[in-house]
């Protein structure tokens with residue numbers, strides 16, 4: 001293994017390029033564990049980085065790809081040995097460290113989680129960063145019952161429901177037995193969302209409007225991937241002591257709301273950051289993935305792309321044109 005295939009992005013003055021290249025193994029500079037990558041995936045952030053670095057990449061040339069799953073090839077970290085199946089998401093890999101759009105990656109051992117028994121590396125990337133984030137959101141909502149010992153959860157709302165985070169959240173929340181309402185801007189995706197477990201679908205335009213301080217209380221929990229007016233509306237529609245897990249900004253990074261949902265209904269706004277989640281939390285979430293996700297259903301909404309497909313089509317995710325998840329087979 002002297003050379004391997006990788007997507008390399010580069011910025012020379014005003015000129016941004018992304019190319020599939022053969023690079024030498026000595027190109028990999030950081031970390032103490034070398035992983036033979038099997039699969040990566042496409043997330044919104046990857047779309048931004050592949051477009052123009054997304055103001056996230058500081059040093060060029062650079063290998064993008066914010067997540068991957070593969071097999072340890074060599075390790076200086078005593079916790080890993082050759083042959084271990086591993087998953088990586090977050091830690092700013094693919095941004096400030098070289099990422100997973102390559103046949104090999106080298107990262108710090110503390111960034112890696114061993115792939116749990118019963119989960120394949122392909123399934124891990126069918127979830128990827130988006131799915132891992134969706135599961136963090138799911139556990140945040142479930143905390144109303146488990147940690148706060150509050151009322152049972154019945155009705156939950158998922159915004160950006162056909163996206164990567166949204167579609168996995170719909171699946172996991174319906175698996176927990178909750179009635180899931182999906183919010184989507186895609187009029188033709190009702191069947192898709194029902195297949196994932198949504199019992200009701202709302203058109204995005206109904207929520208993407210100015211909110212009153214308090215509206216009819218409808219939701220015990222919300223997974224919001226959009227921010228902006230939609231999040232403000234969801235907060236004012238959340239039932240007493242409900243939990244709103246906010247993880248995204250697909251609509252807007254701003255939030256114009258009032259304190260009323262918080263002080264009159266005790267609504268909790270729970271921010272989700274998947275990037276710096278602790279190792280313990282990662283291990284727990286990945287260990288639960290096979291219980292919460294029916295992979296035979298998820299795989300129906302997974303597309304498998306090659307590295308070249310990423311170069312050609314990754315901008316689709318920035319235009320909201322990708323439904324479900326894209327798994328990247330780096331060896332295809």
Ligand SMILES: NC(=O)c1ccc[n+]([C@@H]2O[C@H](COP(=O)([O-])OP(=O)(O)OC[C@H]3O[C@@H](n4cnc5c(N)ncnc54)[C@H](OP(=O)(O)O)[C@@H]3O)[C@@H](O)[C@H]2O)c1
Pocket residue numbers: 043044045129130133159160161162163164165166183184185186204225226230246247248249250251252272273274275317318319320322323
């Ligand atoms: N906090 C974290 O750790 C973390 C981790 C992963 C992702 N994220 C963030 O979560 C968000 C979703 O990520 P993703 O990977 O699921 O992206 P994605 O696959 O592109 O999904 C986003 C979805 O949002 C909806 N949407 C798109 N444009 C919109 C607009 N202008 N207004 C309202 N809704 C819009 C679309 O769903 P519909 O057509 O069904 O409405 C789209 O499919 C992104 O903002 C991403 O940066 C955060």
